[in-house]
Amino acid sequence: xxxxxxxDLQAGYGKVQVLFNGxxxxxxxxxxxxxxxxxxxxxxxLGAIAGAVKASHGTIEFGGESIRSKNPEDIVRLGLALxxxxxxxxxxxxxxxxxxxxxxxxxxxxxxxxxxxxxxDLFPVLTTHRSHQAGLLSGGQQQQLAIARALVSEPKLLxxxxxxxxxxxxxxxxxxxxxxxxxxxxxAIIVVEQRAHLVMSIAARTLVIREGHVRATLxxxxxxxxxxxxxxxxxxxEDLE
Amino acid sequence: MIxxxxxxxSYGGLYGLAALGIGLVFGVMRLVNxxxxxxxxxxxxxxxxxxxxxxxxxxxxxxxxxxILALLMEFSVFKRLRVAExxxxxxxxxGVSVFLQRLYEVIFGALPLSGxxxxxxxxxIEFGDTTITRGxxxxxxxxxxxxxxxxxxIEKTTLGLQIRAASSDFQTARLLGVRSNxxxxxxxxxxxxxxxxxxxxxxxxxxxxxxxxGVNITILALxxxxxxxxxxxxxxxxxxxxxxxxxxxxxxxxxxxxxxxYTWLFILVIIVLLVRPGGLISNKAVKERV
Numbered sequence: 001x002x003x004x005x006x007x008d009l010q011a012g013y014g015k016v017q018v019l020f021n022g023x024x025x026x027x028x029x030x031x032x033x034x035x036x037x038x039x040x041x042x043x044x045x046l047g048a049i050a051g052a053v054k055a056s057h058g059t060i061e062f063g064g065e066s067i068r069s070k071n072p073e074d075i076v077r078l079g080l081a082l083x084x085x086x087x088x089x090x091x092x093x094x095x096x097x098x099x100x101x102x103x104x105x106x107x108x109x110x111x112x113x114x115x116x117x118x119x120x121d122l123f124p125v126l127t128t129h130r131s132h133q134a135g136l137l138s139g140g141q142q143q144q145l146a147i148a149r150a151l152v153s154e155p156k157l158l159x160x161x162x163x164x165x166x167x168x169x170x171x172x173x174x175x176x177x178x179x180x181x182x183x184x185x186x187x188a189i190i191v192v193e194q195r196a197h198l199v200m201s202i203a204a205r206t207l208v209i210r211e212g213h214v215r216a217t218l219x220x221x222x223x224x225x226x227x228x229x230x231x232x233x234x235x236x237x238e239d240l241e
Numbered sequence: 242m243i244x245x246x247x248x249x250x251s252y253g254g255l256y257g258l259a260a261l262g263i264g265l266v267f268g269v270m271r272l273v274n275x276x277x278x279x280x281x282x283x284x285x286x287x288x289x290x291x292x293x294x295x296x297x298x299x300x301x302x303x304x305x306x307x308x309i310l311a312l313l314m315e316f317s318v319f320k321r322l323r324v325a326e327x328x329x330x331x332x333x334x335x336g337v338s339v340f341l342q343r344l345y346e347v348i349f350g351a352l353p354l355s356g357x358x359x360x361x362x363x364x365x366i367e368f369g370d371t372t373i374t375r376g377x378x379x380x381x382x383x384x385x386x387x388x389x390x391x392x393x394x395i396e397k398t399t400l401g402l403q404i405r406a407a408s409s410d411f412q413t414a415r416l417l418g419v420r421s422n423x424x425x426x427x428x429x430x431x432x433x434x435x436x437x438x439x440x441x442x443x444x445x446x447x448x449x450x451x452x453x454x455g456v457n458i459t460i461l462a463l464x465x466x467x468x469x470x471x472x473x474x475x476x477x478x479x480x481x482x483x484x485x486x487x488x489x490x491x492x493x494x495x496x497x498x499x500x501x502x503y504t505w506l507f508i509l510v511i512i513v514l515l516v517r518p519g520g521l522i523s524n525k526a527v528k529e530r531v
Contacts, residue, residue, distance in 0.1 A: 052416060072415040081416075088413040090406050100399070101406050105418025153418065 001064055003028045003188050004049070004080075004157055009058035011048035018044040020212035022058065024190070026157060031179065031189045033203030035196040035233065041212040042192045043085050046159050050082035051075045063156070076105035079156035085165060085192075087146040091135030095126055095145055098134050102149035112152075119148045122178060140171030147178070157188045164198060176202055196233055197223055208232040245493045247377040253486035254384025255442050259462035260481025261391060262435035264474055265428045267466060268408030272330045276314060277462070279341035280307050280433055281455030284440025286349055289356035289450055296359060304437040311433030315426060323421075338456075345452040353449035362445045380442050387438055388478055391431070395474055400427055408472055461488070468513055470520025479521055484510075 002025045009022035019041040026032050036042050047053035049060055051072035060068045067075050076082075090098055099119070103112045120127055123144045129137060134145060143163055150158055160179075164172045179202060183189055193199040200206050200223040208216040216232040223229065259281070266274045287303040294302070318337055322330055362376040395401040400423075406414040407424045415421055439458065444450055462481050469480025487509060491502040513521070 050416060052412060071421075072412075073418050073420050076416060076418045084413060084416065088410060088416075090409050090413070092409060093402075093405065097402055097405075100402060101414070101417050101419070104403065149417070 002026060002061075003030075003063060004190075005059075005061040006049060007059045009045070009048055009055055009060065011044050011053050011055045013044075013053070017056070018212055019048060021214060022048065022209075022212075023214055024207060026188050026190060028156065029183065029186050029188055031183045031191070031203050033199035033206030034190060034192045034209060035194065035199055035206055036209035037233065038194065040209045042209050043161050044212075045209065046082055046161050046190070046192055047084075050080060050159065052082070052084075073105070076153060076155075077107055079107065079154070080159070081105065081150040081153050081155035081157070082159045083146045083150045083161065083163065085161040087139075087142045089134045089142050089146050089149070091133070093134055094131055095134050095137070096130045098145055098149050099130075099152055102152035105153035105155075108154070115152045115154060119151045122151070122181065123148045138171075139166050140168070140174065143167060143171075143175055144178070147175070147182075151182065151187075155187060157190065158182065159190045159192075161192045162194065163191065164193060164195060172198070196229060210235050243371050244373050244377070245490070247373055247381065248493070249486045249489040251377040251380035251384070251442075252489035253482040253484075254381055254388070255439060256458065256462055256465055256485025256488075257478045257482035258384055258387055258435050259439045259458050260465035260469065260484070261388070261474065261478040262432040262439070263459070263462055264466045264469070264471075264477025264481075265404070265432050265435075267477075268472055268474060269404060269411065269425050269428045270319065270330070271327050272319060272334060273327075273463065274314075274432070275331070275334045275459065275463075276337040276341060277432065277436060278453075278455030278457075278459035279338055279345070280311055280314075280436035281440045281443065281458065282341070282345060282450060282452065283307055283310050284437035285444040285450035285454050286345065286354065288358050288441060288444055289354055290349075292356055292358055299358070300437075300441065303440065304434055307437040307440070308430045308433035311429040311436070312426060315429040320422070320425075342452040349450075349452070351452065353451040355449040356444075357448060358441065358445045376442075376446060383438060383442065387435065391435075391474075391478075394431075400424070404428060405474070408474065461485075464507075464510055468510060468520055470522040473520065473522040476520050476522035483521070 004024065004026040006022060006024045009019060010017060011019040022045045024032065034042055034045065044053055048055040051070055055068050059066065062078055062080055067078065099116050106112065125141055126145060126148060129141065134142065137145060163175055167175065179189055179191065191199050191203065200218060200220055204220060206218045207214050208218060218232060263274060263277050266272055284303045284307040287306045288299050291299040291302045314337055318333055319330065322333055362379050364375050365372045366375060395405060403414065403419045403424050404427065407419055461484055465481035465484040466477040468483060469476030487506055488502060491505050492499050495502060
């Protein structure tokens with residue numbers, strides 16, 4: 001049984017439909033990428049899975065349980081965490097307070113402090129800033145805090161929306177390096193990115209979304225095939241799925 | 242002079258409590274709750290009609306009743322408007338306010354209802370040549386205890402942390418597991434408790450309550466929350482304190498010209514907002530880094 005199984009998902013904002021046909025399967029411990037141009041519906045897709053955007057049609061099963069009608073605070077307690085685009089850390093709270101908020105969505109209330117310490121080990125750059133205001137961290141540190149905050153809830157599936165946004169190449173390498181380590185610990189990951197090569201370098205398979213439809217599934221080796229990549233990304237030629 | 246300073250501090254504390262009550266609900270719901278005045282009014286009504294049971298029981302009933310009415314507002318009206326635009330929430334709160342004013346007229350009458358709640362508060366204490374009113378001291382003490390208690394709750398407890406997070410970014414707080422109904426419910430309850438405290442001070446000063454009892458202080462406390470910085474709880478308390486203190490000092494210094502108190506107050510408010518449009522403590526104080 002797949003950890004996440006989404007079929008025929010439609011979602012949008014009011015009368016504006018953004019996602020027309022979202023589908024994805026994620027197995028436990030798998031890292032899946034989602035790429036697509038600006039406005040393709042990638043963030044809406046993740047938001048609808050996490051309960052932040054209302055889905056109007058389709059099914060979302062997580063761990064065999066339907067979660068389409070659940071609200072975000074219940075979904076995170078089932079083990080599905082979203083790091084939204086733009087980090088969404090609480091800049092006026094301290095790093096430690098941000099991490100404590102991440103504990104809210106834990107299923108197991110025991111071992112909370114241990115979970116924070118383990119996550120800090122994964123992101124040692126946060127160690128010296130724990131009592132500092134989160135808004136004073138650099139962009140890369142804020143992104144690491146956002147991921148760390150999601151991890152303290154010990155999710156079975158971690159969803160990241162454009163984690164490279166606004167970061168320098170060196171910092172991007174650091175952040176993506178940590179994703180592999182998180183996956184090694186058994187956590188499944190979905191990474192949404194505009195930079196196809198970046199996400200395809202760590203994901204075994206990558207979905208391409210254009211105009212609200214999942215148009216293609218690319219494998220890691222497809223990253224070398226520029227023609228196939230361009231066709232999938234920009235929609236030149238037929239859909240490749 | 243000492244009495245002037247104490248009056249200013251007690252007014253500041255009183256308006257700070259009212260503004261914090263409004264700021265708590267605004268923070269988590271982006272709702273400017275005009276019906277906060279009717280929470281203050283019900284607190285005062287409950288104090289007067291139950292005072293024969295003794296002050297401690299009367300205060301307990303007033304605090305509990307006001308908190309329950311605040312929760313009732315949330316469950317019966319505002320909970321149904323969770324995804325509505327702020328303008329819809331604002332109009333709804335006007336509706337609740339007017340409805341409750343009419344309801345108070347039906348239940349308690351349109352004329353002021355009189356009663357002595359704590360007559361010992363109207364006395365004075367003499368220190369040599371200086372006399373100060375007990376009311377000022379009690380109000381300052383009450384404000385210190387409640388603002389201190391609220392500070393501890395907001396800064397040191399998990400629910401307080403969740404309220405701060407929800408005030409900053411409600412959607413992200415929910416994605417982390419913060420239960421929206423619990424946080425909003427808590428904000429309304431504490432808003433009600435603070436309204437009851439304001440009612441106690443006001444009704445001991447005035448000795449009567451009418452259906453429009455809480456309207457004036459609510460409008461001025463709203464001004465305080467704007468000056469302090471909408472969305473900031475510390476800002477709301479500070480802004481309310483600033484408005485209350487300024488009113489008291491203007492009343493003292495203007496003497497026979499005190500009819501111009503509010504004129505000067507709002508001139509100062511405009512100047513503050515021109516200099517700091519985001520309020521004294523802006524939620525956007527920390528600039529985003531890349």
